[in-house]
Structure formats: structure tokens, C-alpha cells
Amino acid sequence: MRILLINPNTSLAMTERMVESATRSLAPDIELVAMTADRGMPYIASRAEALLAGATTLEMIAQHHAGMDAVVIGAFGDPGLIAARELFDLPITAMAEAAMLTACMLGPRFGIVTFSPVMTAWYEDAVSLSGLNGRCAGIRVPDSGFGSIDRVQHELETELTELCCRAAVDDKADAVILAGAPLTGLAARIAERVPVPLVDPLDAAIGQAALLARLHTRPARAGRFARPGSKPATGITPALAAWIEHRVDLIEVPPAEM
Missing domain, CATH: 3.40.50.12500 (Rossmann fold)
Known part of the structure; x- marks a missing residue:
């Protein structure tokens, strides 16, 4: 194939x-x-x-x-x-669609964690387009900026991991999506530090x-x-x-x- x-x-x-x-x-x-x-x-x-x-x-x-x-x-x-x-x-x-549909198979509600507030409105549109507003627990973004798009997942790893945990505990998300192509691979690296399943959108x-x-x-x-x-x-x-x-x-x- x-x-x-x-x-x-x-x-x-x-x-x-x-x-x-x-x-x-x-x-x-x-x-x-x-x-x-x-x-x-x-x-x-x-x-x-x-x-x-x-x-x-x-x-x-x-x-x-x-x-x-x-x-x-x-x-x-x-x-x-x-x-x-x-x-x-x-x-x-x-x-986006694949990650959200996959997350819905892991629990009733999913959270989204990404690395820049600039993308929040666009990602909200993606949730709406998939008809999953009622199953989205929210979108979280770090307060910190980043220096390099190629290194952003490493620069913000601590903050992104903490946001995943907050999405699970505070937002009651049953699964968390790490959104954005620059975060590809991060889910596997931090999975043991987050209490709910993480979804890598590319794998999905x-x-x-x-x-x-x-x-x-x-x-x-x-x-x-x-x-x-x-x-x-x-x-x-x-x-x-x-x-x-x-x-x-x-x-x-x-x-x-x-």
C-alpha cells in the first residue's frame, strides 16, 4: 500500500x-x-x-x-x-478530523493542546466543521512563546505536558490531542506523564x-x-x-x- x-x-x-x-x-x-x-x-x-x-x-x-x-x-x-x-x-x-474522531473512540470528551494562540480560532473552526463542538472540552495554549518552529515541541515540552494534565483534570477531557504538525511525535514522548490517552494527529x-x-x-x-x-x-x-x-x-x- x-x-x-x-x-x-x-x-x-x-x-x-x-x-x-x-x-x-x-x-x-x-x-x-x-x-x-x-x-x-x-x-x-x-x-x-x-x-x-x-x-x-x-x-x-x-x-x-x-x-x-x-x-x-x-x-x-x-x-x-x-x-x-x-x-x-x-x-x-x-x-484534525482524524485526531478528533480517534479521540472520540477513547472517551466522551477530548481536549486540544497546541503551541500558539494564533491558531486557536482556526482550530475552533476545525472542531465545528467536524460537528464535534459538544465533545470538545476546550483548547489550551501555553503562555510562553517559542524561538523556532522546528524546535517548538522541545522548547515548550514542560508547558505542553502541564496543559495536557490540566485538560484532563480541570476540563475533564477523556483524551487529549496534541495539535499542530510541529508537535508530531510529542505524544509518544510525554504519554507516561499525562493521566489520559494522548492522540498524535498524524498517526491517527x-x-x-x-x-x-x-x-x-x-x-x-x-x-x-x-x-x-x-x-x-x-x-x-x-x-x-x-x-x-x-x-x-x-x-x-x-x-x-x-
């Missing part, structure tokens, strides 16, 4: 960390093919940035989805997820993508996620334009390095 991991952030170091973390729990028959956005922001932190990253995500999927069994969008606010499911025929998961997204691929679900031909009809597309990348236009001469680009 081949799973395409799209990092809509432009940080190659972030992609490498996600691959390293995911490999620890990856099933032996799964090959993870990782791609990093070549334009945009080092890390997405707002609704506006997510909108831009969503378009890039669609372009990257159009370019590289041939030969893949599923796609994972590696950003917690799930930029481009709904549109991607509408356009493409293979299973697509993303970190990859696990659910693999499950959907193994179920061999057929693409929707009717309803809300039926692929839209063809129409002319101007000024967008050739692969995405070809897919939107339903052309048989789809431009496929071989997978590149991360």
Missing part, C-alpha cells in the same frame, strides 16, 4: 520529522511517500494561510496521486480536505487512511462528494487543470524527494 503524505507547510524539516515519527508505528506493508509544499508559509497558522495552503494541497494531490492508495494532509486545520474529497477518487484523511490520519484503503470503498457517484462535472480551468497548474477538465491526458509527475 502506498500513502501520499502532503505537507502543505514549506518546512522540509517538518516533513522529515513527520516521516520519522510515522515510521515508528507504520504497518510493514505501507510505503509513505512524502511531499513538501514548494510555496506558502513555513507553518500554517490562520484561516487565510489555510485557504492558500488548501489550493496548494489540491495541486500537489493532482500531481502526485497516481499510483497511491490514499492521501494524508499533514496539517492540523485540514487545509483543502473537503475540496480534495470532492475532486479525487481515493481516500483522503487529514490530521495515517491509520485511518490505511483502514479506508483496505476497505476498498468506491468513490461517490452521487451526493455531496460526487466528483463535479468538467469545466475549463485557466491559470492553475497543468495537473490540477487537467483533472478539473476531466482530460484523459492527465499530466503526471513522478514522486520527488521530500
